[in-house]
Each structure stands twice: as structure tokens, then as C-alpha cells.
Amino acid sequence: MEKGICTVSVAPLRAANSHQSEMTSQLLYGESCEVLEVEGGFSRIRMDFDSYEGWIDSRQIAKISDDDFANRKTEILTIPFATFELKEGKVLLSVGSEFSSETENLLQEENLCSIAETAKQFLNVPYSWSGRSFFGIDCSGFTQLVYKVHGKVLPRNACQQAELGLVLDFIEEAEPGDLAFFENQEGIISHVGIMLDNQKIIHAFGKVQIDSLDSAGIYNADLKKHTHKLRFLKRI
Numbered sequence: 001m002e003k004g005i006c007t008v009s010v011a012p013l014r015a016a017n018s019h020q021s022e023m024t025s026q027l028l029y030g031e032s033c034e035v036l037e038v039e040g041g042f043s044r045i046r047m048d049f050d051s052y053e054g055w056i057d058s059r060q061i062a063k064i065s066d067d068d069f070a071n072r073k074t075e076i077l078t079i080p081f082a083t084f085e086l087k088e089g090k091v092l093l094s095v096g097s098e099f100s101s102e103t104e105n106l107l108q109e110e111n112l113c114s115i116a117e118t119a120k121q122f123l124n125v126p127y128s129w130s131g132r133s134f135f136g137i138d139c140s141g142f143t144q145l146v147y148k149v150h151g152k153v154l155p156r157n158a159c160q161q162a163e164l165g166l167v168l169d170f171i172e173e174a175e176p177g178d179l180a181f182f183e184n185q186e187g188i189i190s191h192v193g194i195m196l197d198n199q200k201i202i203h204a205f206g207k208v209q210i211d212s213l214d215s216a217g218i219y220n221a222d223l224k225k226h227t228h229k230l231r232f233l234k235r236i
Contacts, residue, residue, distance in 0.1 A: 002035040003069045004045060004061035009093055010133045011061070013054035017042035023130040024054050025141070025156055029091065030074060030098030033061065050144070052156045074098040078149050080121050081134045094133035095121075096145045116176035119146045119194045122208040132156075139191050142204045143179060146194060152236065158192040165234035171199060171215060178235050182217060182228035191228050193218070203228075 006027040014021040017039050025047075027033065033045040036053070043058045064072070077097045084091060119142075128136030132145055140158040147154045154161050162181045168174055174195045182191040193203030201213045205220075205227065212219045217230040 003064045003066070004033050004035050004043065005064050006031050006033075006060060007062050008060045009091055009097075010135060011056055013045075013047075013052065013056055013130075014042075015054065017044070017055045019057070021055065025052050025130050026132045027056060027061075028097045028133060029093050030100065032064075032069070032072075032098075035061075035063070049148070050153065050156050072100055074100060076149060078118075094135060096133065096148050114177060115146060115150055116194060116196050116202075118149055119196075119202045119208075120210075122146070122204075123202070123210070125204075125208045127204050127206050127208075137204050137208065139193065139204045142208060143192050143194060147236070154236070159189040161192055162189045162231070162234070165236040168233040168235060171213060171233065174199070174233050175235070178233055180213060180233045181231045183231045184229075189231060195233065 011027040012023040013025040132141030178195040184190040193201040218228040
């Protein structure tokens with residue numbers, strides 16, 4: 001199976017081999033994948049990070065040999081975004097992007113803060129369906145990317161993330177960094193956010209924002225109503 005590496009800041013992963021097809025996720029610079037098939041200028045790939053599959057413009061990935069891939073060492077960008085001079089030229093990259101050893105010297109040393117503090121760096125980043133970068137993000141892309149920075153791999157979708165970890169019995173047990181999951185009218189997990197202190201939650205809803213959480217769910221003070229129905233909280 002051929003391997004590929006993303007060569008652009010953010011590459012859309014689509015449901016079909018067309019630029020008009022729905023975006024289902026994103027591949028960040030330096031993230032790797034398996035190339036499953038190639039058709040009409042698009043490649044169907046499986047991401048190595050979370051095993052998510054989709055179609056990507058073949059020009060946005062570079063093929064890599066098995067030997068080069070096996071010897072590849074990477075670092076993860078831990079600041080929200082940065083401009084780097086790479087061998088491809090100047091590029092603006094999002095947190096979560098990956099670098100090979102030949103660009104390690106460009107990375108700034110960062111002391112990783114807590115999961116909750118990392119999450120706060122995303123405040124006001126716009127909501128984007130299927131987004132998973134600092135330029136636009138959805139609820140599960142937000143939790144996945146924040147946890148990635150801290151060396152933890154979460155699946156792509158909220159319902160998949162809800163299968164991990166230990167359920168908390170009471171909201172009062174929640175600690176900063178725990179995940180809260182919410183259900184839609186059909187009882188399906190459709191939203192996720194990251195707990196902060198004092199029963200506050202940070203989540204992507206229009207934009208990444210902080211709201212209050214109670215036993216009923218997320219209460220938005222601006223809208224003066226609950227916006228999401230709580231299913232449970234989990235510690236990953």
C-alpha cells in the first residue's frame with residue numbers, strides 16, 4: 001500500500017472524488033495516509049492518525065517510499081498557528097500540523113499547558129462543518145485536535161469519541177479536560193465539548209465559545225436557553 005504525506009496547510013477530505021462533494025474531514029500539513037486507490041485526479045485515502053477515509057485531491061499529497069516513511073520522525077505544532085519557511089516555501093500552518101526531521105529546527109520550544117488551557121487558545125475560531133484546524137473547526141474536530149496536541153488520539157466523530165473513557169456519575173465530578181457528550185432528538189450523540197472549571201464548557205457552536213453546563217445540558221446566556229441536551233460526561 002502506498003503512503004502519502006499532506007503538502008498543504010489544510011486539505012479537504014471529501015465523500016467522493018469531486019471538488020463539489022461534501023467535505024467530511026481534513027488532513028493537516030505533514031499528516032500521513034495510506035493511498036487506497038486513485039481515480040480522476042483524486043486519491044481515496046485512509047488517515048494514519050484516526051483511520052478516517054475519504055477522497056483528496058492527489059496534488060495535495062506527496063507519495064513517500066516505505067523506507068522513507070519508516071525512518072520519518074515528526075514533531076507536532078503545539079501553538080495555534082505559525083508561518084514557516086519550509087522547503088516548499090512560506091506556509092501558514094495550524095496547530096496539529098506535523099513536521100519531518102528536516103524541519104525540526106524551525107519549531108519553537110513550547111511548554112504544553114493543560115488540555116483545558118490548550119482548548120482556550122481556540123476561542124472564537126469559527127465553526128466549520130468537518131473542519132479540524134485553527135482556521136475552522138467542528139465540535140469533534142476541536143476535541144480531537146486539542147487531545148492530539150497532548151499526545152492522545154481520539155476518533156473523528158463525537159459518537160465514536162463517546163465510546164472511550166469512563167462515565168462520570170455527577171457533573172460535580174468533572175475536571176478540566178474531561179469530555180461532555182450531548183444527544184439530538186433521536187437520542188444519537190451529536191455534540192461534544194471540553195470541561196473547564198466551575199461547570200463551564202468550551203465547545204464549537206457557531207464559533208468556539210465557553211458556556212455553562214448543568215444537568216439538562218449546555219446553557220447559552222446570550223440565547224437565554226439550553227442549546228444541547230446532556231447525555232453523559234467522560235474522563236479519557
